[in-house]
Amino acid sequence: MTQIRDIRNIGIIAHIDAGKTTLSERMLFYSRRIHRMGEVHDGAATMDYLPEEQERGITITSACTTCRWQGRMINLIDTPGHVDFTIEVERSLRVLDGAVGVFCAVGGVEPQSETVWRQSEHFGVPKIVFVNKMDRTGADYEAVLAALRQRLQANAVAVTAPLGQGEAFAGVLDLIHEQTLTFDAADQGQTVRRAPFSPKEAALAAPWRETMLEKLAEADDAFLECYLNGVYQPEDIRAALRRATLSRALTPALCGSALRNMGIQPVLDAVCDWLPSPLDVPPPIGIDAQGKESPVPPEPEAPAVALVFKVLMENGRKLAFLRLYAGSIREGDVLRNTLRKTDDRVGRIFQLHADRREQLETACAGEIVAVVGLRSAHTGETYTARGRELSLEAIDAYAPVLTLALEPRNADEGKILDEALGRYMEEDPTVHVRLDEESGTRMLSGMGELHLDVLLERMKREYGISPRTGHPQVVLRETVRKEACAEAVFDKELGKERHQGAVSLRVAPRPRHAGNLVEVGDFLPVNPAEAQKILPRALLQAALDGVRDSLQSGELSGYPVEDVAVTLTNVQRHEGLTTAPGCHMAAGQALREALAKAAPVALEPIMRVEINVPGEFLGPAIGLFNGCGGKVEDLEDHSGQKLLRGTAPLRRLFGFSTSLRSATQGRAGLVLAFDRFDLP
Numbered sequence: 001m002t003q004i005r006d007i008r009n010i011g012i013i014a015h016i017d018a019g020k021t022t023l024s025e026r027m028l029f030y031s032r033r034i035h036r037m038g039e040v041h042d043g044a045a046t047m048d049y050l051p052e053e054q055e056r057g058i059t060i061t062s063a064c065t066t067c068r069w070q071g072r073m074i075n076l077i078d079t080p081g082h083v084d085f086t087i088e089v090e091r092s093l094r095v096l097d098g099a100v101g102v103f104c105a106v107g108g109v110e111p112q113s114e115t116v117w118r119q120s121e122h123f124g125v126p127k128i129v130f131v132n133k134m135d136r137t138g139a140d141y142e143a144v145l146a147a148l149r150q151r152l153q154a155n156a157v158a159v160t161a162p163l164g165q166g167e168a169f170a171g172v173l174d175l176i177h178e179q180t181l182t183f184d185a186a187d188q189g190q191t192v193r194r195a196p197f198s199p200k201e202a203a204l205a206a207p208w209r210e211t212m213l214e215k216l217a218e219a220d221d222a223f224l225e226c227y228l229n230g231v232y233q234p235e236d237i238r239a240a241l242r243r244a245t246l247s248r249a250l251t252p253a254l255c256g257s258a259l260r261n262m263g264i265q266p267v268l269d270a271v272c273d274w275l276p277s278p279l280d281v282p283p284p285i286g287i288d289a290q291g292k293e294s295p296v297p298p299e300p301e302a303p304a305v306a307l308v309f310k311v312l313m314e315n316g317r318k319l320a321f322l323r324l325y326a327g328s329i330r331e332g333d334v335l336r337n338t339l340r341k342t343d344d345r346v347g348r349i350f351q352l353h354a355d356r357r358e359q360l361e362t363a364c365a366g367e368i369v370a371v372v373g374l375r376s377a378h379t380g381e382t383y384t385a386r387g388r389e390l391s392l393e394a395i396d397a398y399a400p401v402l403t404l405a406l407e408p409r410n411a412d413e414g415k416i417l418d419e420a421l422g423r424y425m426e427e428d429p430t431v432h433v434r435l436d437e438e439s440g441t442r443m444l445s446g447m448g449e450l451h452l453d454v455l456l457e458r459m460k461r462e463y464g465i466s467p468r469t470g471h472p473q474v475v476l477r478e479t480v481r482k483e484a485c486a487e488a489v490f491d492k493e494l495g496k497e498r499h500q501g502a503v504s505l506r507v508a509p510r511p512r513h514a515g516n517l518v519e520v521g522d523f524l525p526v527n528p529a530e531a532q533k534i535l536p537r538a539l540l541q542a543a544l545d546g547v548r549d550s551l552q553s554g555e556l557s558g559y560p561v562e563d564v565a566v567t568l569t570n571v572q573r574h575e576g577l578t579t580a581p582g583c584h585m586a587a588g589q590a591l592r593e594a595l596a597k598a599a600p601v602a603l604e605p606i607m608r609v610e611i612n613v614p615g616e617f618l619g620p621a622i623g624l625f626n627g628c629g630g631k632v633e634d635l636e637d638h639s640g641q642k643l644l645r646g647t648a649p650l651r652r653l654f655g656f657s658t659s660l661r662s663a664t665q666g667r668a669g670l671v672l673a674f675d676r677f678d679l680p
Helices: 020-030 051-056 083-093 111-122 141-151 199-219 221-229 234-246 264-274 411-427 449-463 528-534 537-550 580-597 615-627 656-663
Strands: 007-014 063-069 072-078 098-104 127-132 156-158 160-163 171-174 179-183 192-196 251-255 285-288 293-295 305-314 317-326 328-330 334-337 342-345 348-353 356-360 362-364 368-372 382-385 390-392 402-407 432-435 442-446 477-480 484-494 497-509 517-520 564-572 600-614 631-638 641-649 669-678
Touching: 007 020, 007 083, 007 111, 007 264, 020 063, 020 072, 020 098, 020 127, 020 264, 063 264, 063 348, 072 264, 083 111, 083 305, 083 449, 098 111, 098 141, 098 264, 111 669, 127 141, 127 264, 141 156, 141 251, 156 199, 160 179, 160 199, 160 251, 171 199, 199 221, 199 234, 221 234, 234 251, 234 264, 251 264, 305 390, 305 411, 317 362, 382 390, 402 449, 411 432, 411 442, 411 449, 442 449, 477 497, 484 580, 497 537, 497 580, 517 537, 537 564, 537 580, 564 580, 600 615, 615 631, 615 641, 615 656, 656 669
Parallel strands: 007 072, 007 098, 098 127, 127 251, 156 251, 517 564
Antiparallel strands: 063 072, 160 171, 171 179, 179 192, 285 293, 285 390, 305 317, 305 382, 317 368, 328 362, 334 342, 334 382, 348 356, 348 368, 402 442, 432 442, 477 600, 484 497, 497 564, 600 641, 600 669, 631 641
8 A cells, every 4th residue: 555655646737738638648658557658639648538638639627547656656637728627727736735837848838827827826736847848949948937937926946957949959957966868769768868967068057057056045944054065965955855845935847848758757756756745735624513623634544534526427427536635435435425414325436547447445545536426426525434524625616607508409309408417517517507497498608618619519429419509698797886775575475374574775886806795784783682682583694695695696687796785774573474585585675676776787707818929910910809899918029929918808709719810820829718707
């Protein structure tokens, strides 16, 4: 059994087309996990196993696998690079201890690179950097490291440097051991030759090595003393790099070309040497049944604690992906879903290898496994051994920005469509579905056009259906522009009971992105006991719930209301008549009336836009962008290309990609990422 200190739970994160999956394929090949390398462009990569991934040459879903290197077990998750599948990165980073950030030596820090990097910073994940595609024309290692420091505030320090760049790239310089590494093309880079620096190579490596030592001395006090005394060995440098990486004071950077099988083994070494084991990261904090915080250290003998970070439905069975934080689980164990208060029995336990599985008898703290049998499992929920009920921090959800109307072609297809949509909602928290009662159409909402296209392709492949689709519609939000008051009285018979309630309230705008605030005004005494005599807590809570429920559907378009402050100014109580349902209904009615008076306005999804275009096409590109309501925020030169950054309403960006390609002879690159809901 693998010791916890020898486990590395890592993710590969990057912008689309930076080479994440190609790097993962080489790591699996050199660690003997696979015996033949598949290429992304051939649709044969191990980690891109969905037909939609193989067809497009991109990663759509996070794929998990396990390999071994230097006696350590590496649980590896290859994450998507496209913005539409950001939730896959988010839920993977939630359970990982470390990450490898992959950057293109030509493209540098690209938009989705920034997004996933900041996600990893949110979770406090230590990282190393691999600058890929050093063999490409225009590769610039130093410029990429400078962009990491400037745009990501990452204290990147080179531990390997390129021997030549672009077509002249021939190997990597190991700055720690002062050796040149070359990789034998005859056996696909499996043979690594190490040789001491030649005088020319030593001169090339000297400034890189001196910068590495200086930055390491600044980041690590123990190494500072060695550096000042001039007495240190490669082992001292490696130990200091591990301390600095774990504390996130430094980010070691390596370089190579995954496609040409150069520089991959040093990345595997770096994962084992510098990225953390489960023992090296702060234990997650759980909330127990009494609401108290309780740390969960990775103790194999403790009662089990696990987090579900992904769910797949296969042949009617639910496969729950778990990160086990404490204890161990075996087949037949009963685990408690602490959110739903249900017990589920562990059926089978699997170690993952992309779309293949290897059955295990047991899984211990620190491991990532898949489990069959957890019927009530959903993404972000905690499972514990009975008797140790606590909940770990849930995984954040993302609001969809695009909606597509789906209409089944007949009644039988309608049943199959509902089954498919139910499955996709179960698997993907960013998929939302609602039924339009009047037309009978299903309104499918997702993170973008590609996200929705992939879902439609999966329906056709997995269920054999092709429902009619409408034009994509953007998902809106609503807010108000001024203050307004309203009061409402509800007095009706529901069933055989009479329900009554009378509520007064005030709505007011809040700063953009401040969120909603629902509060109780000063019409009740401060003393809880006196307030309870005037208005029982159940009636007050019903009124508050009525407000919160009604905020989910605004007056203009029925979309949720945000950035609004709602203050209850009075909840009247008539002894023997006022009921909780009456207060709930009256509060909702009062809120709708107040919102209608408060100058409601729709908020549209605003996208962050990045356009990479040759200089001669900059004018047409800016003209098209301005024509879509775009606002240019930044313009810079980058490797002979012009890089334009700005924002634009999603509603006006439909068809923009096609127009941009036409205007630039297909030479422009476009990246869209959701930024915020705001006035267009």
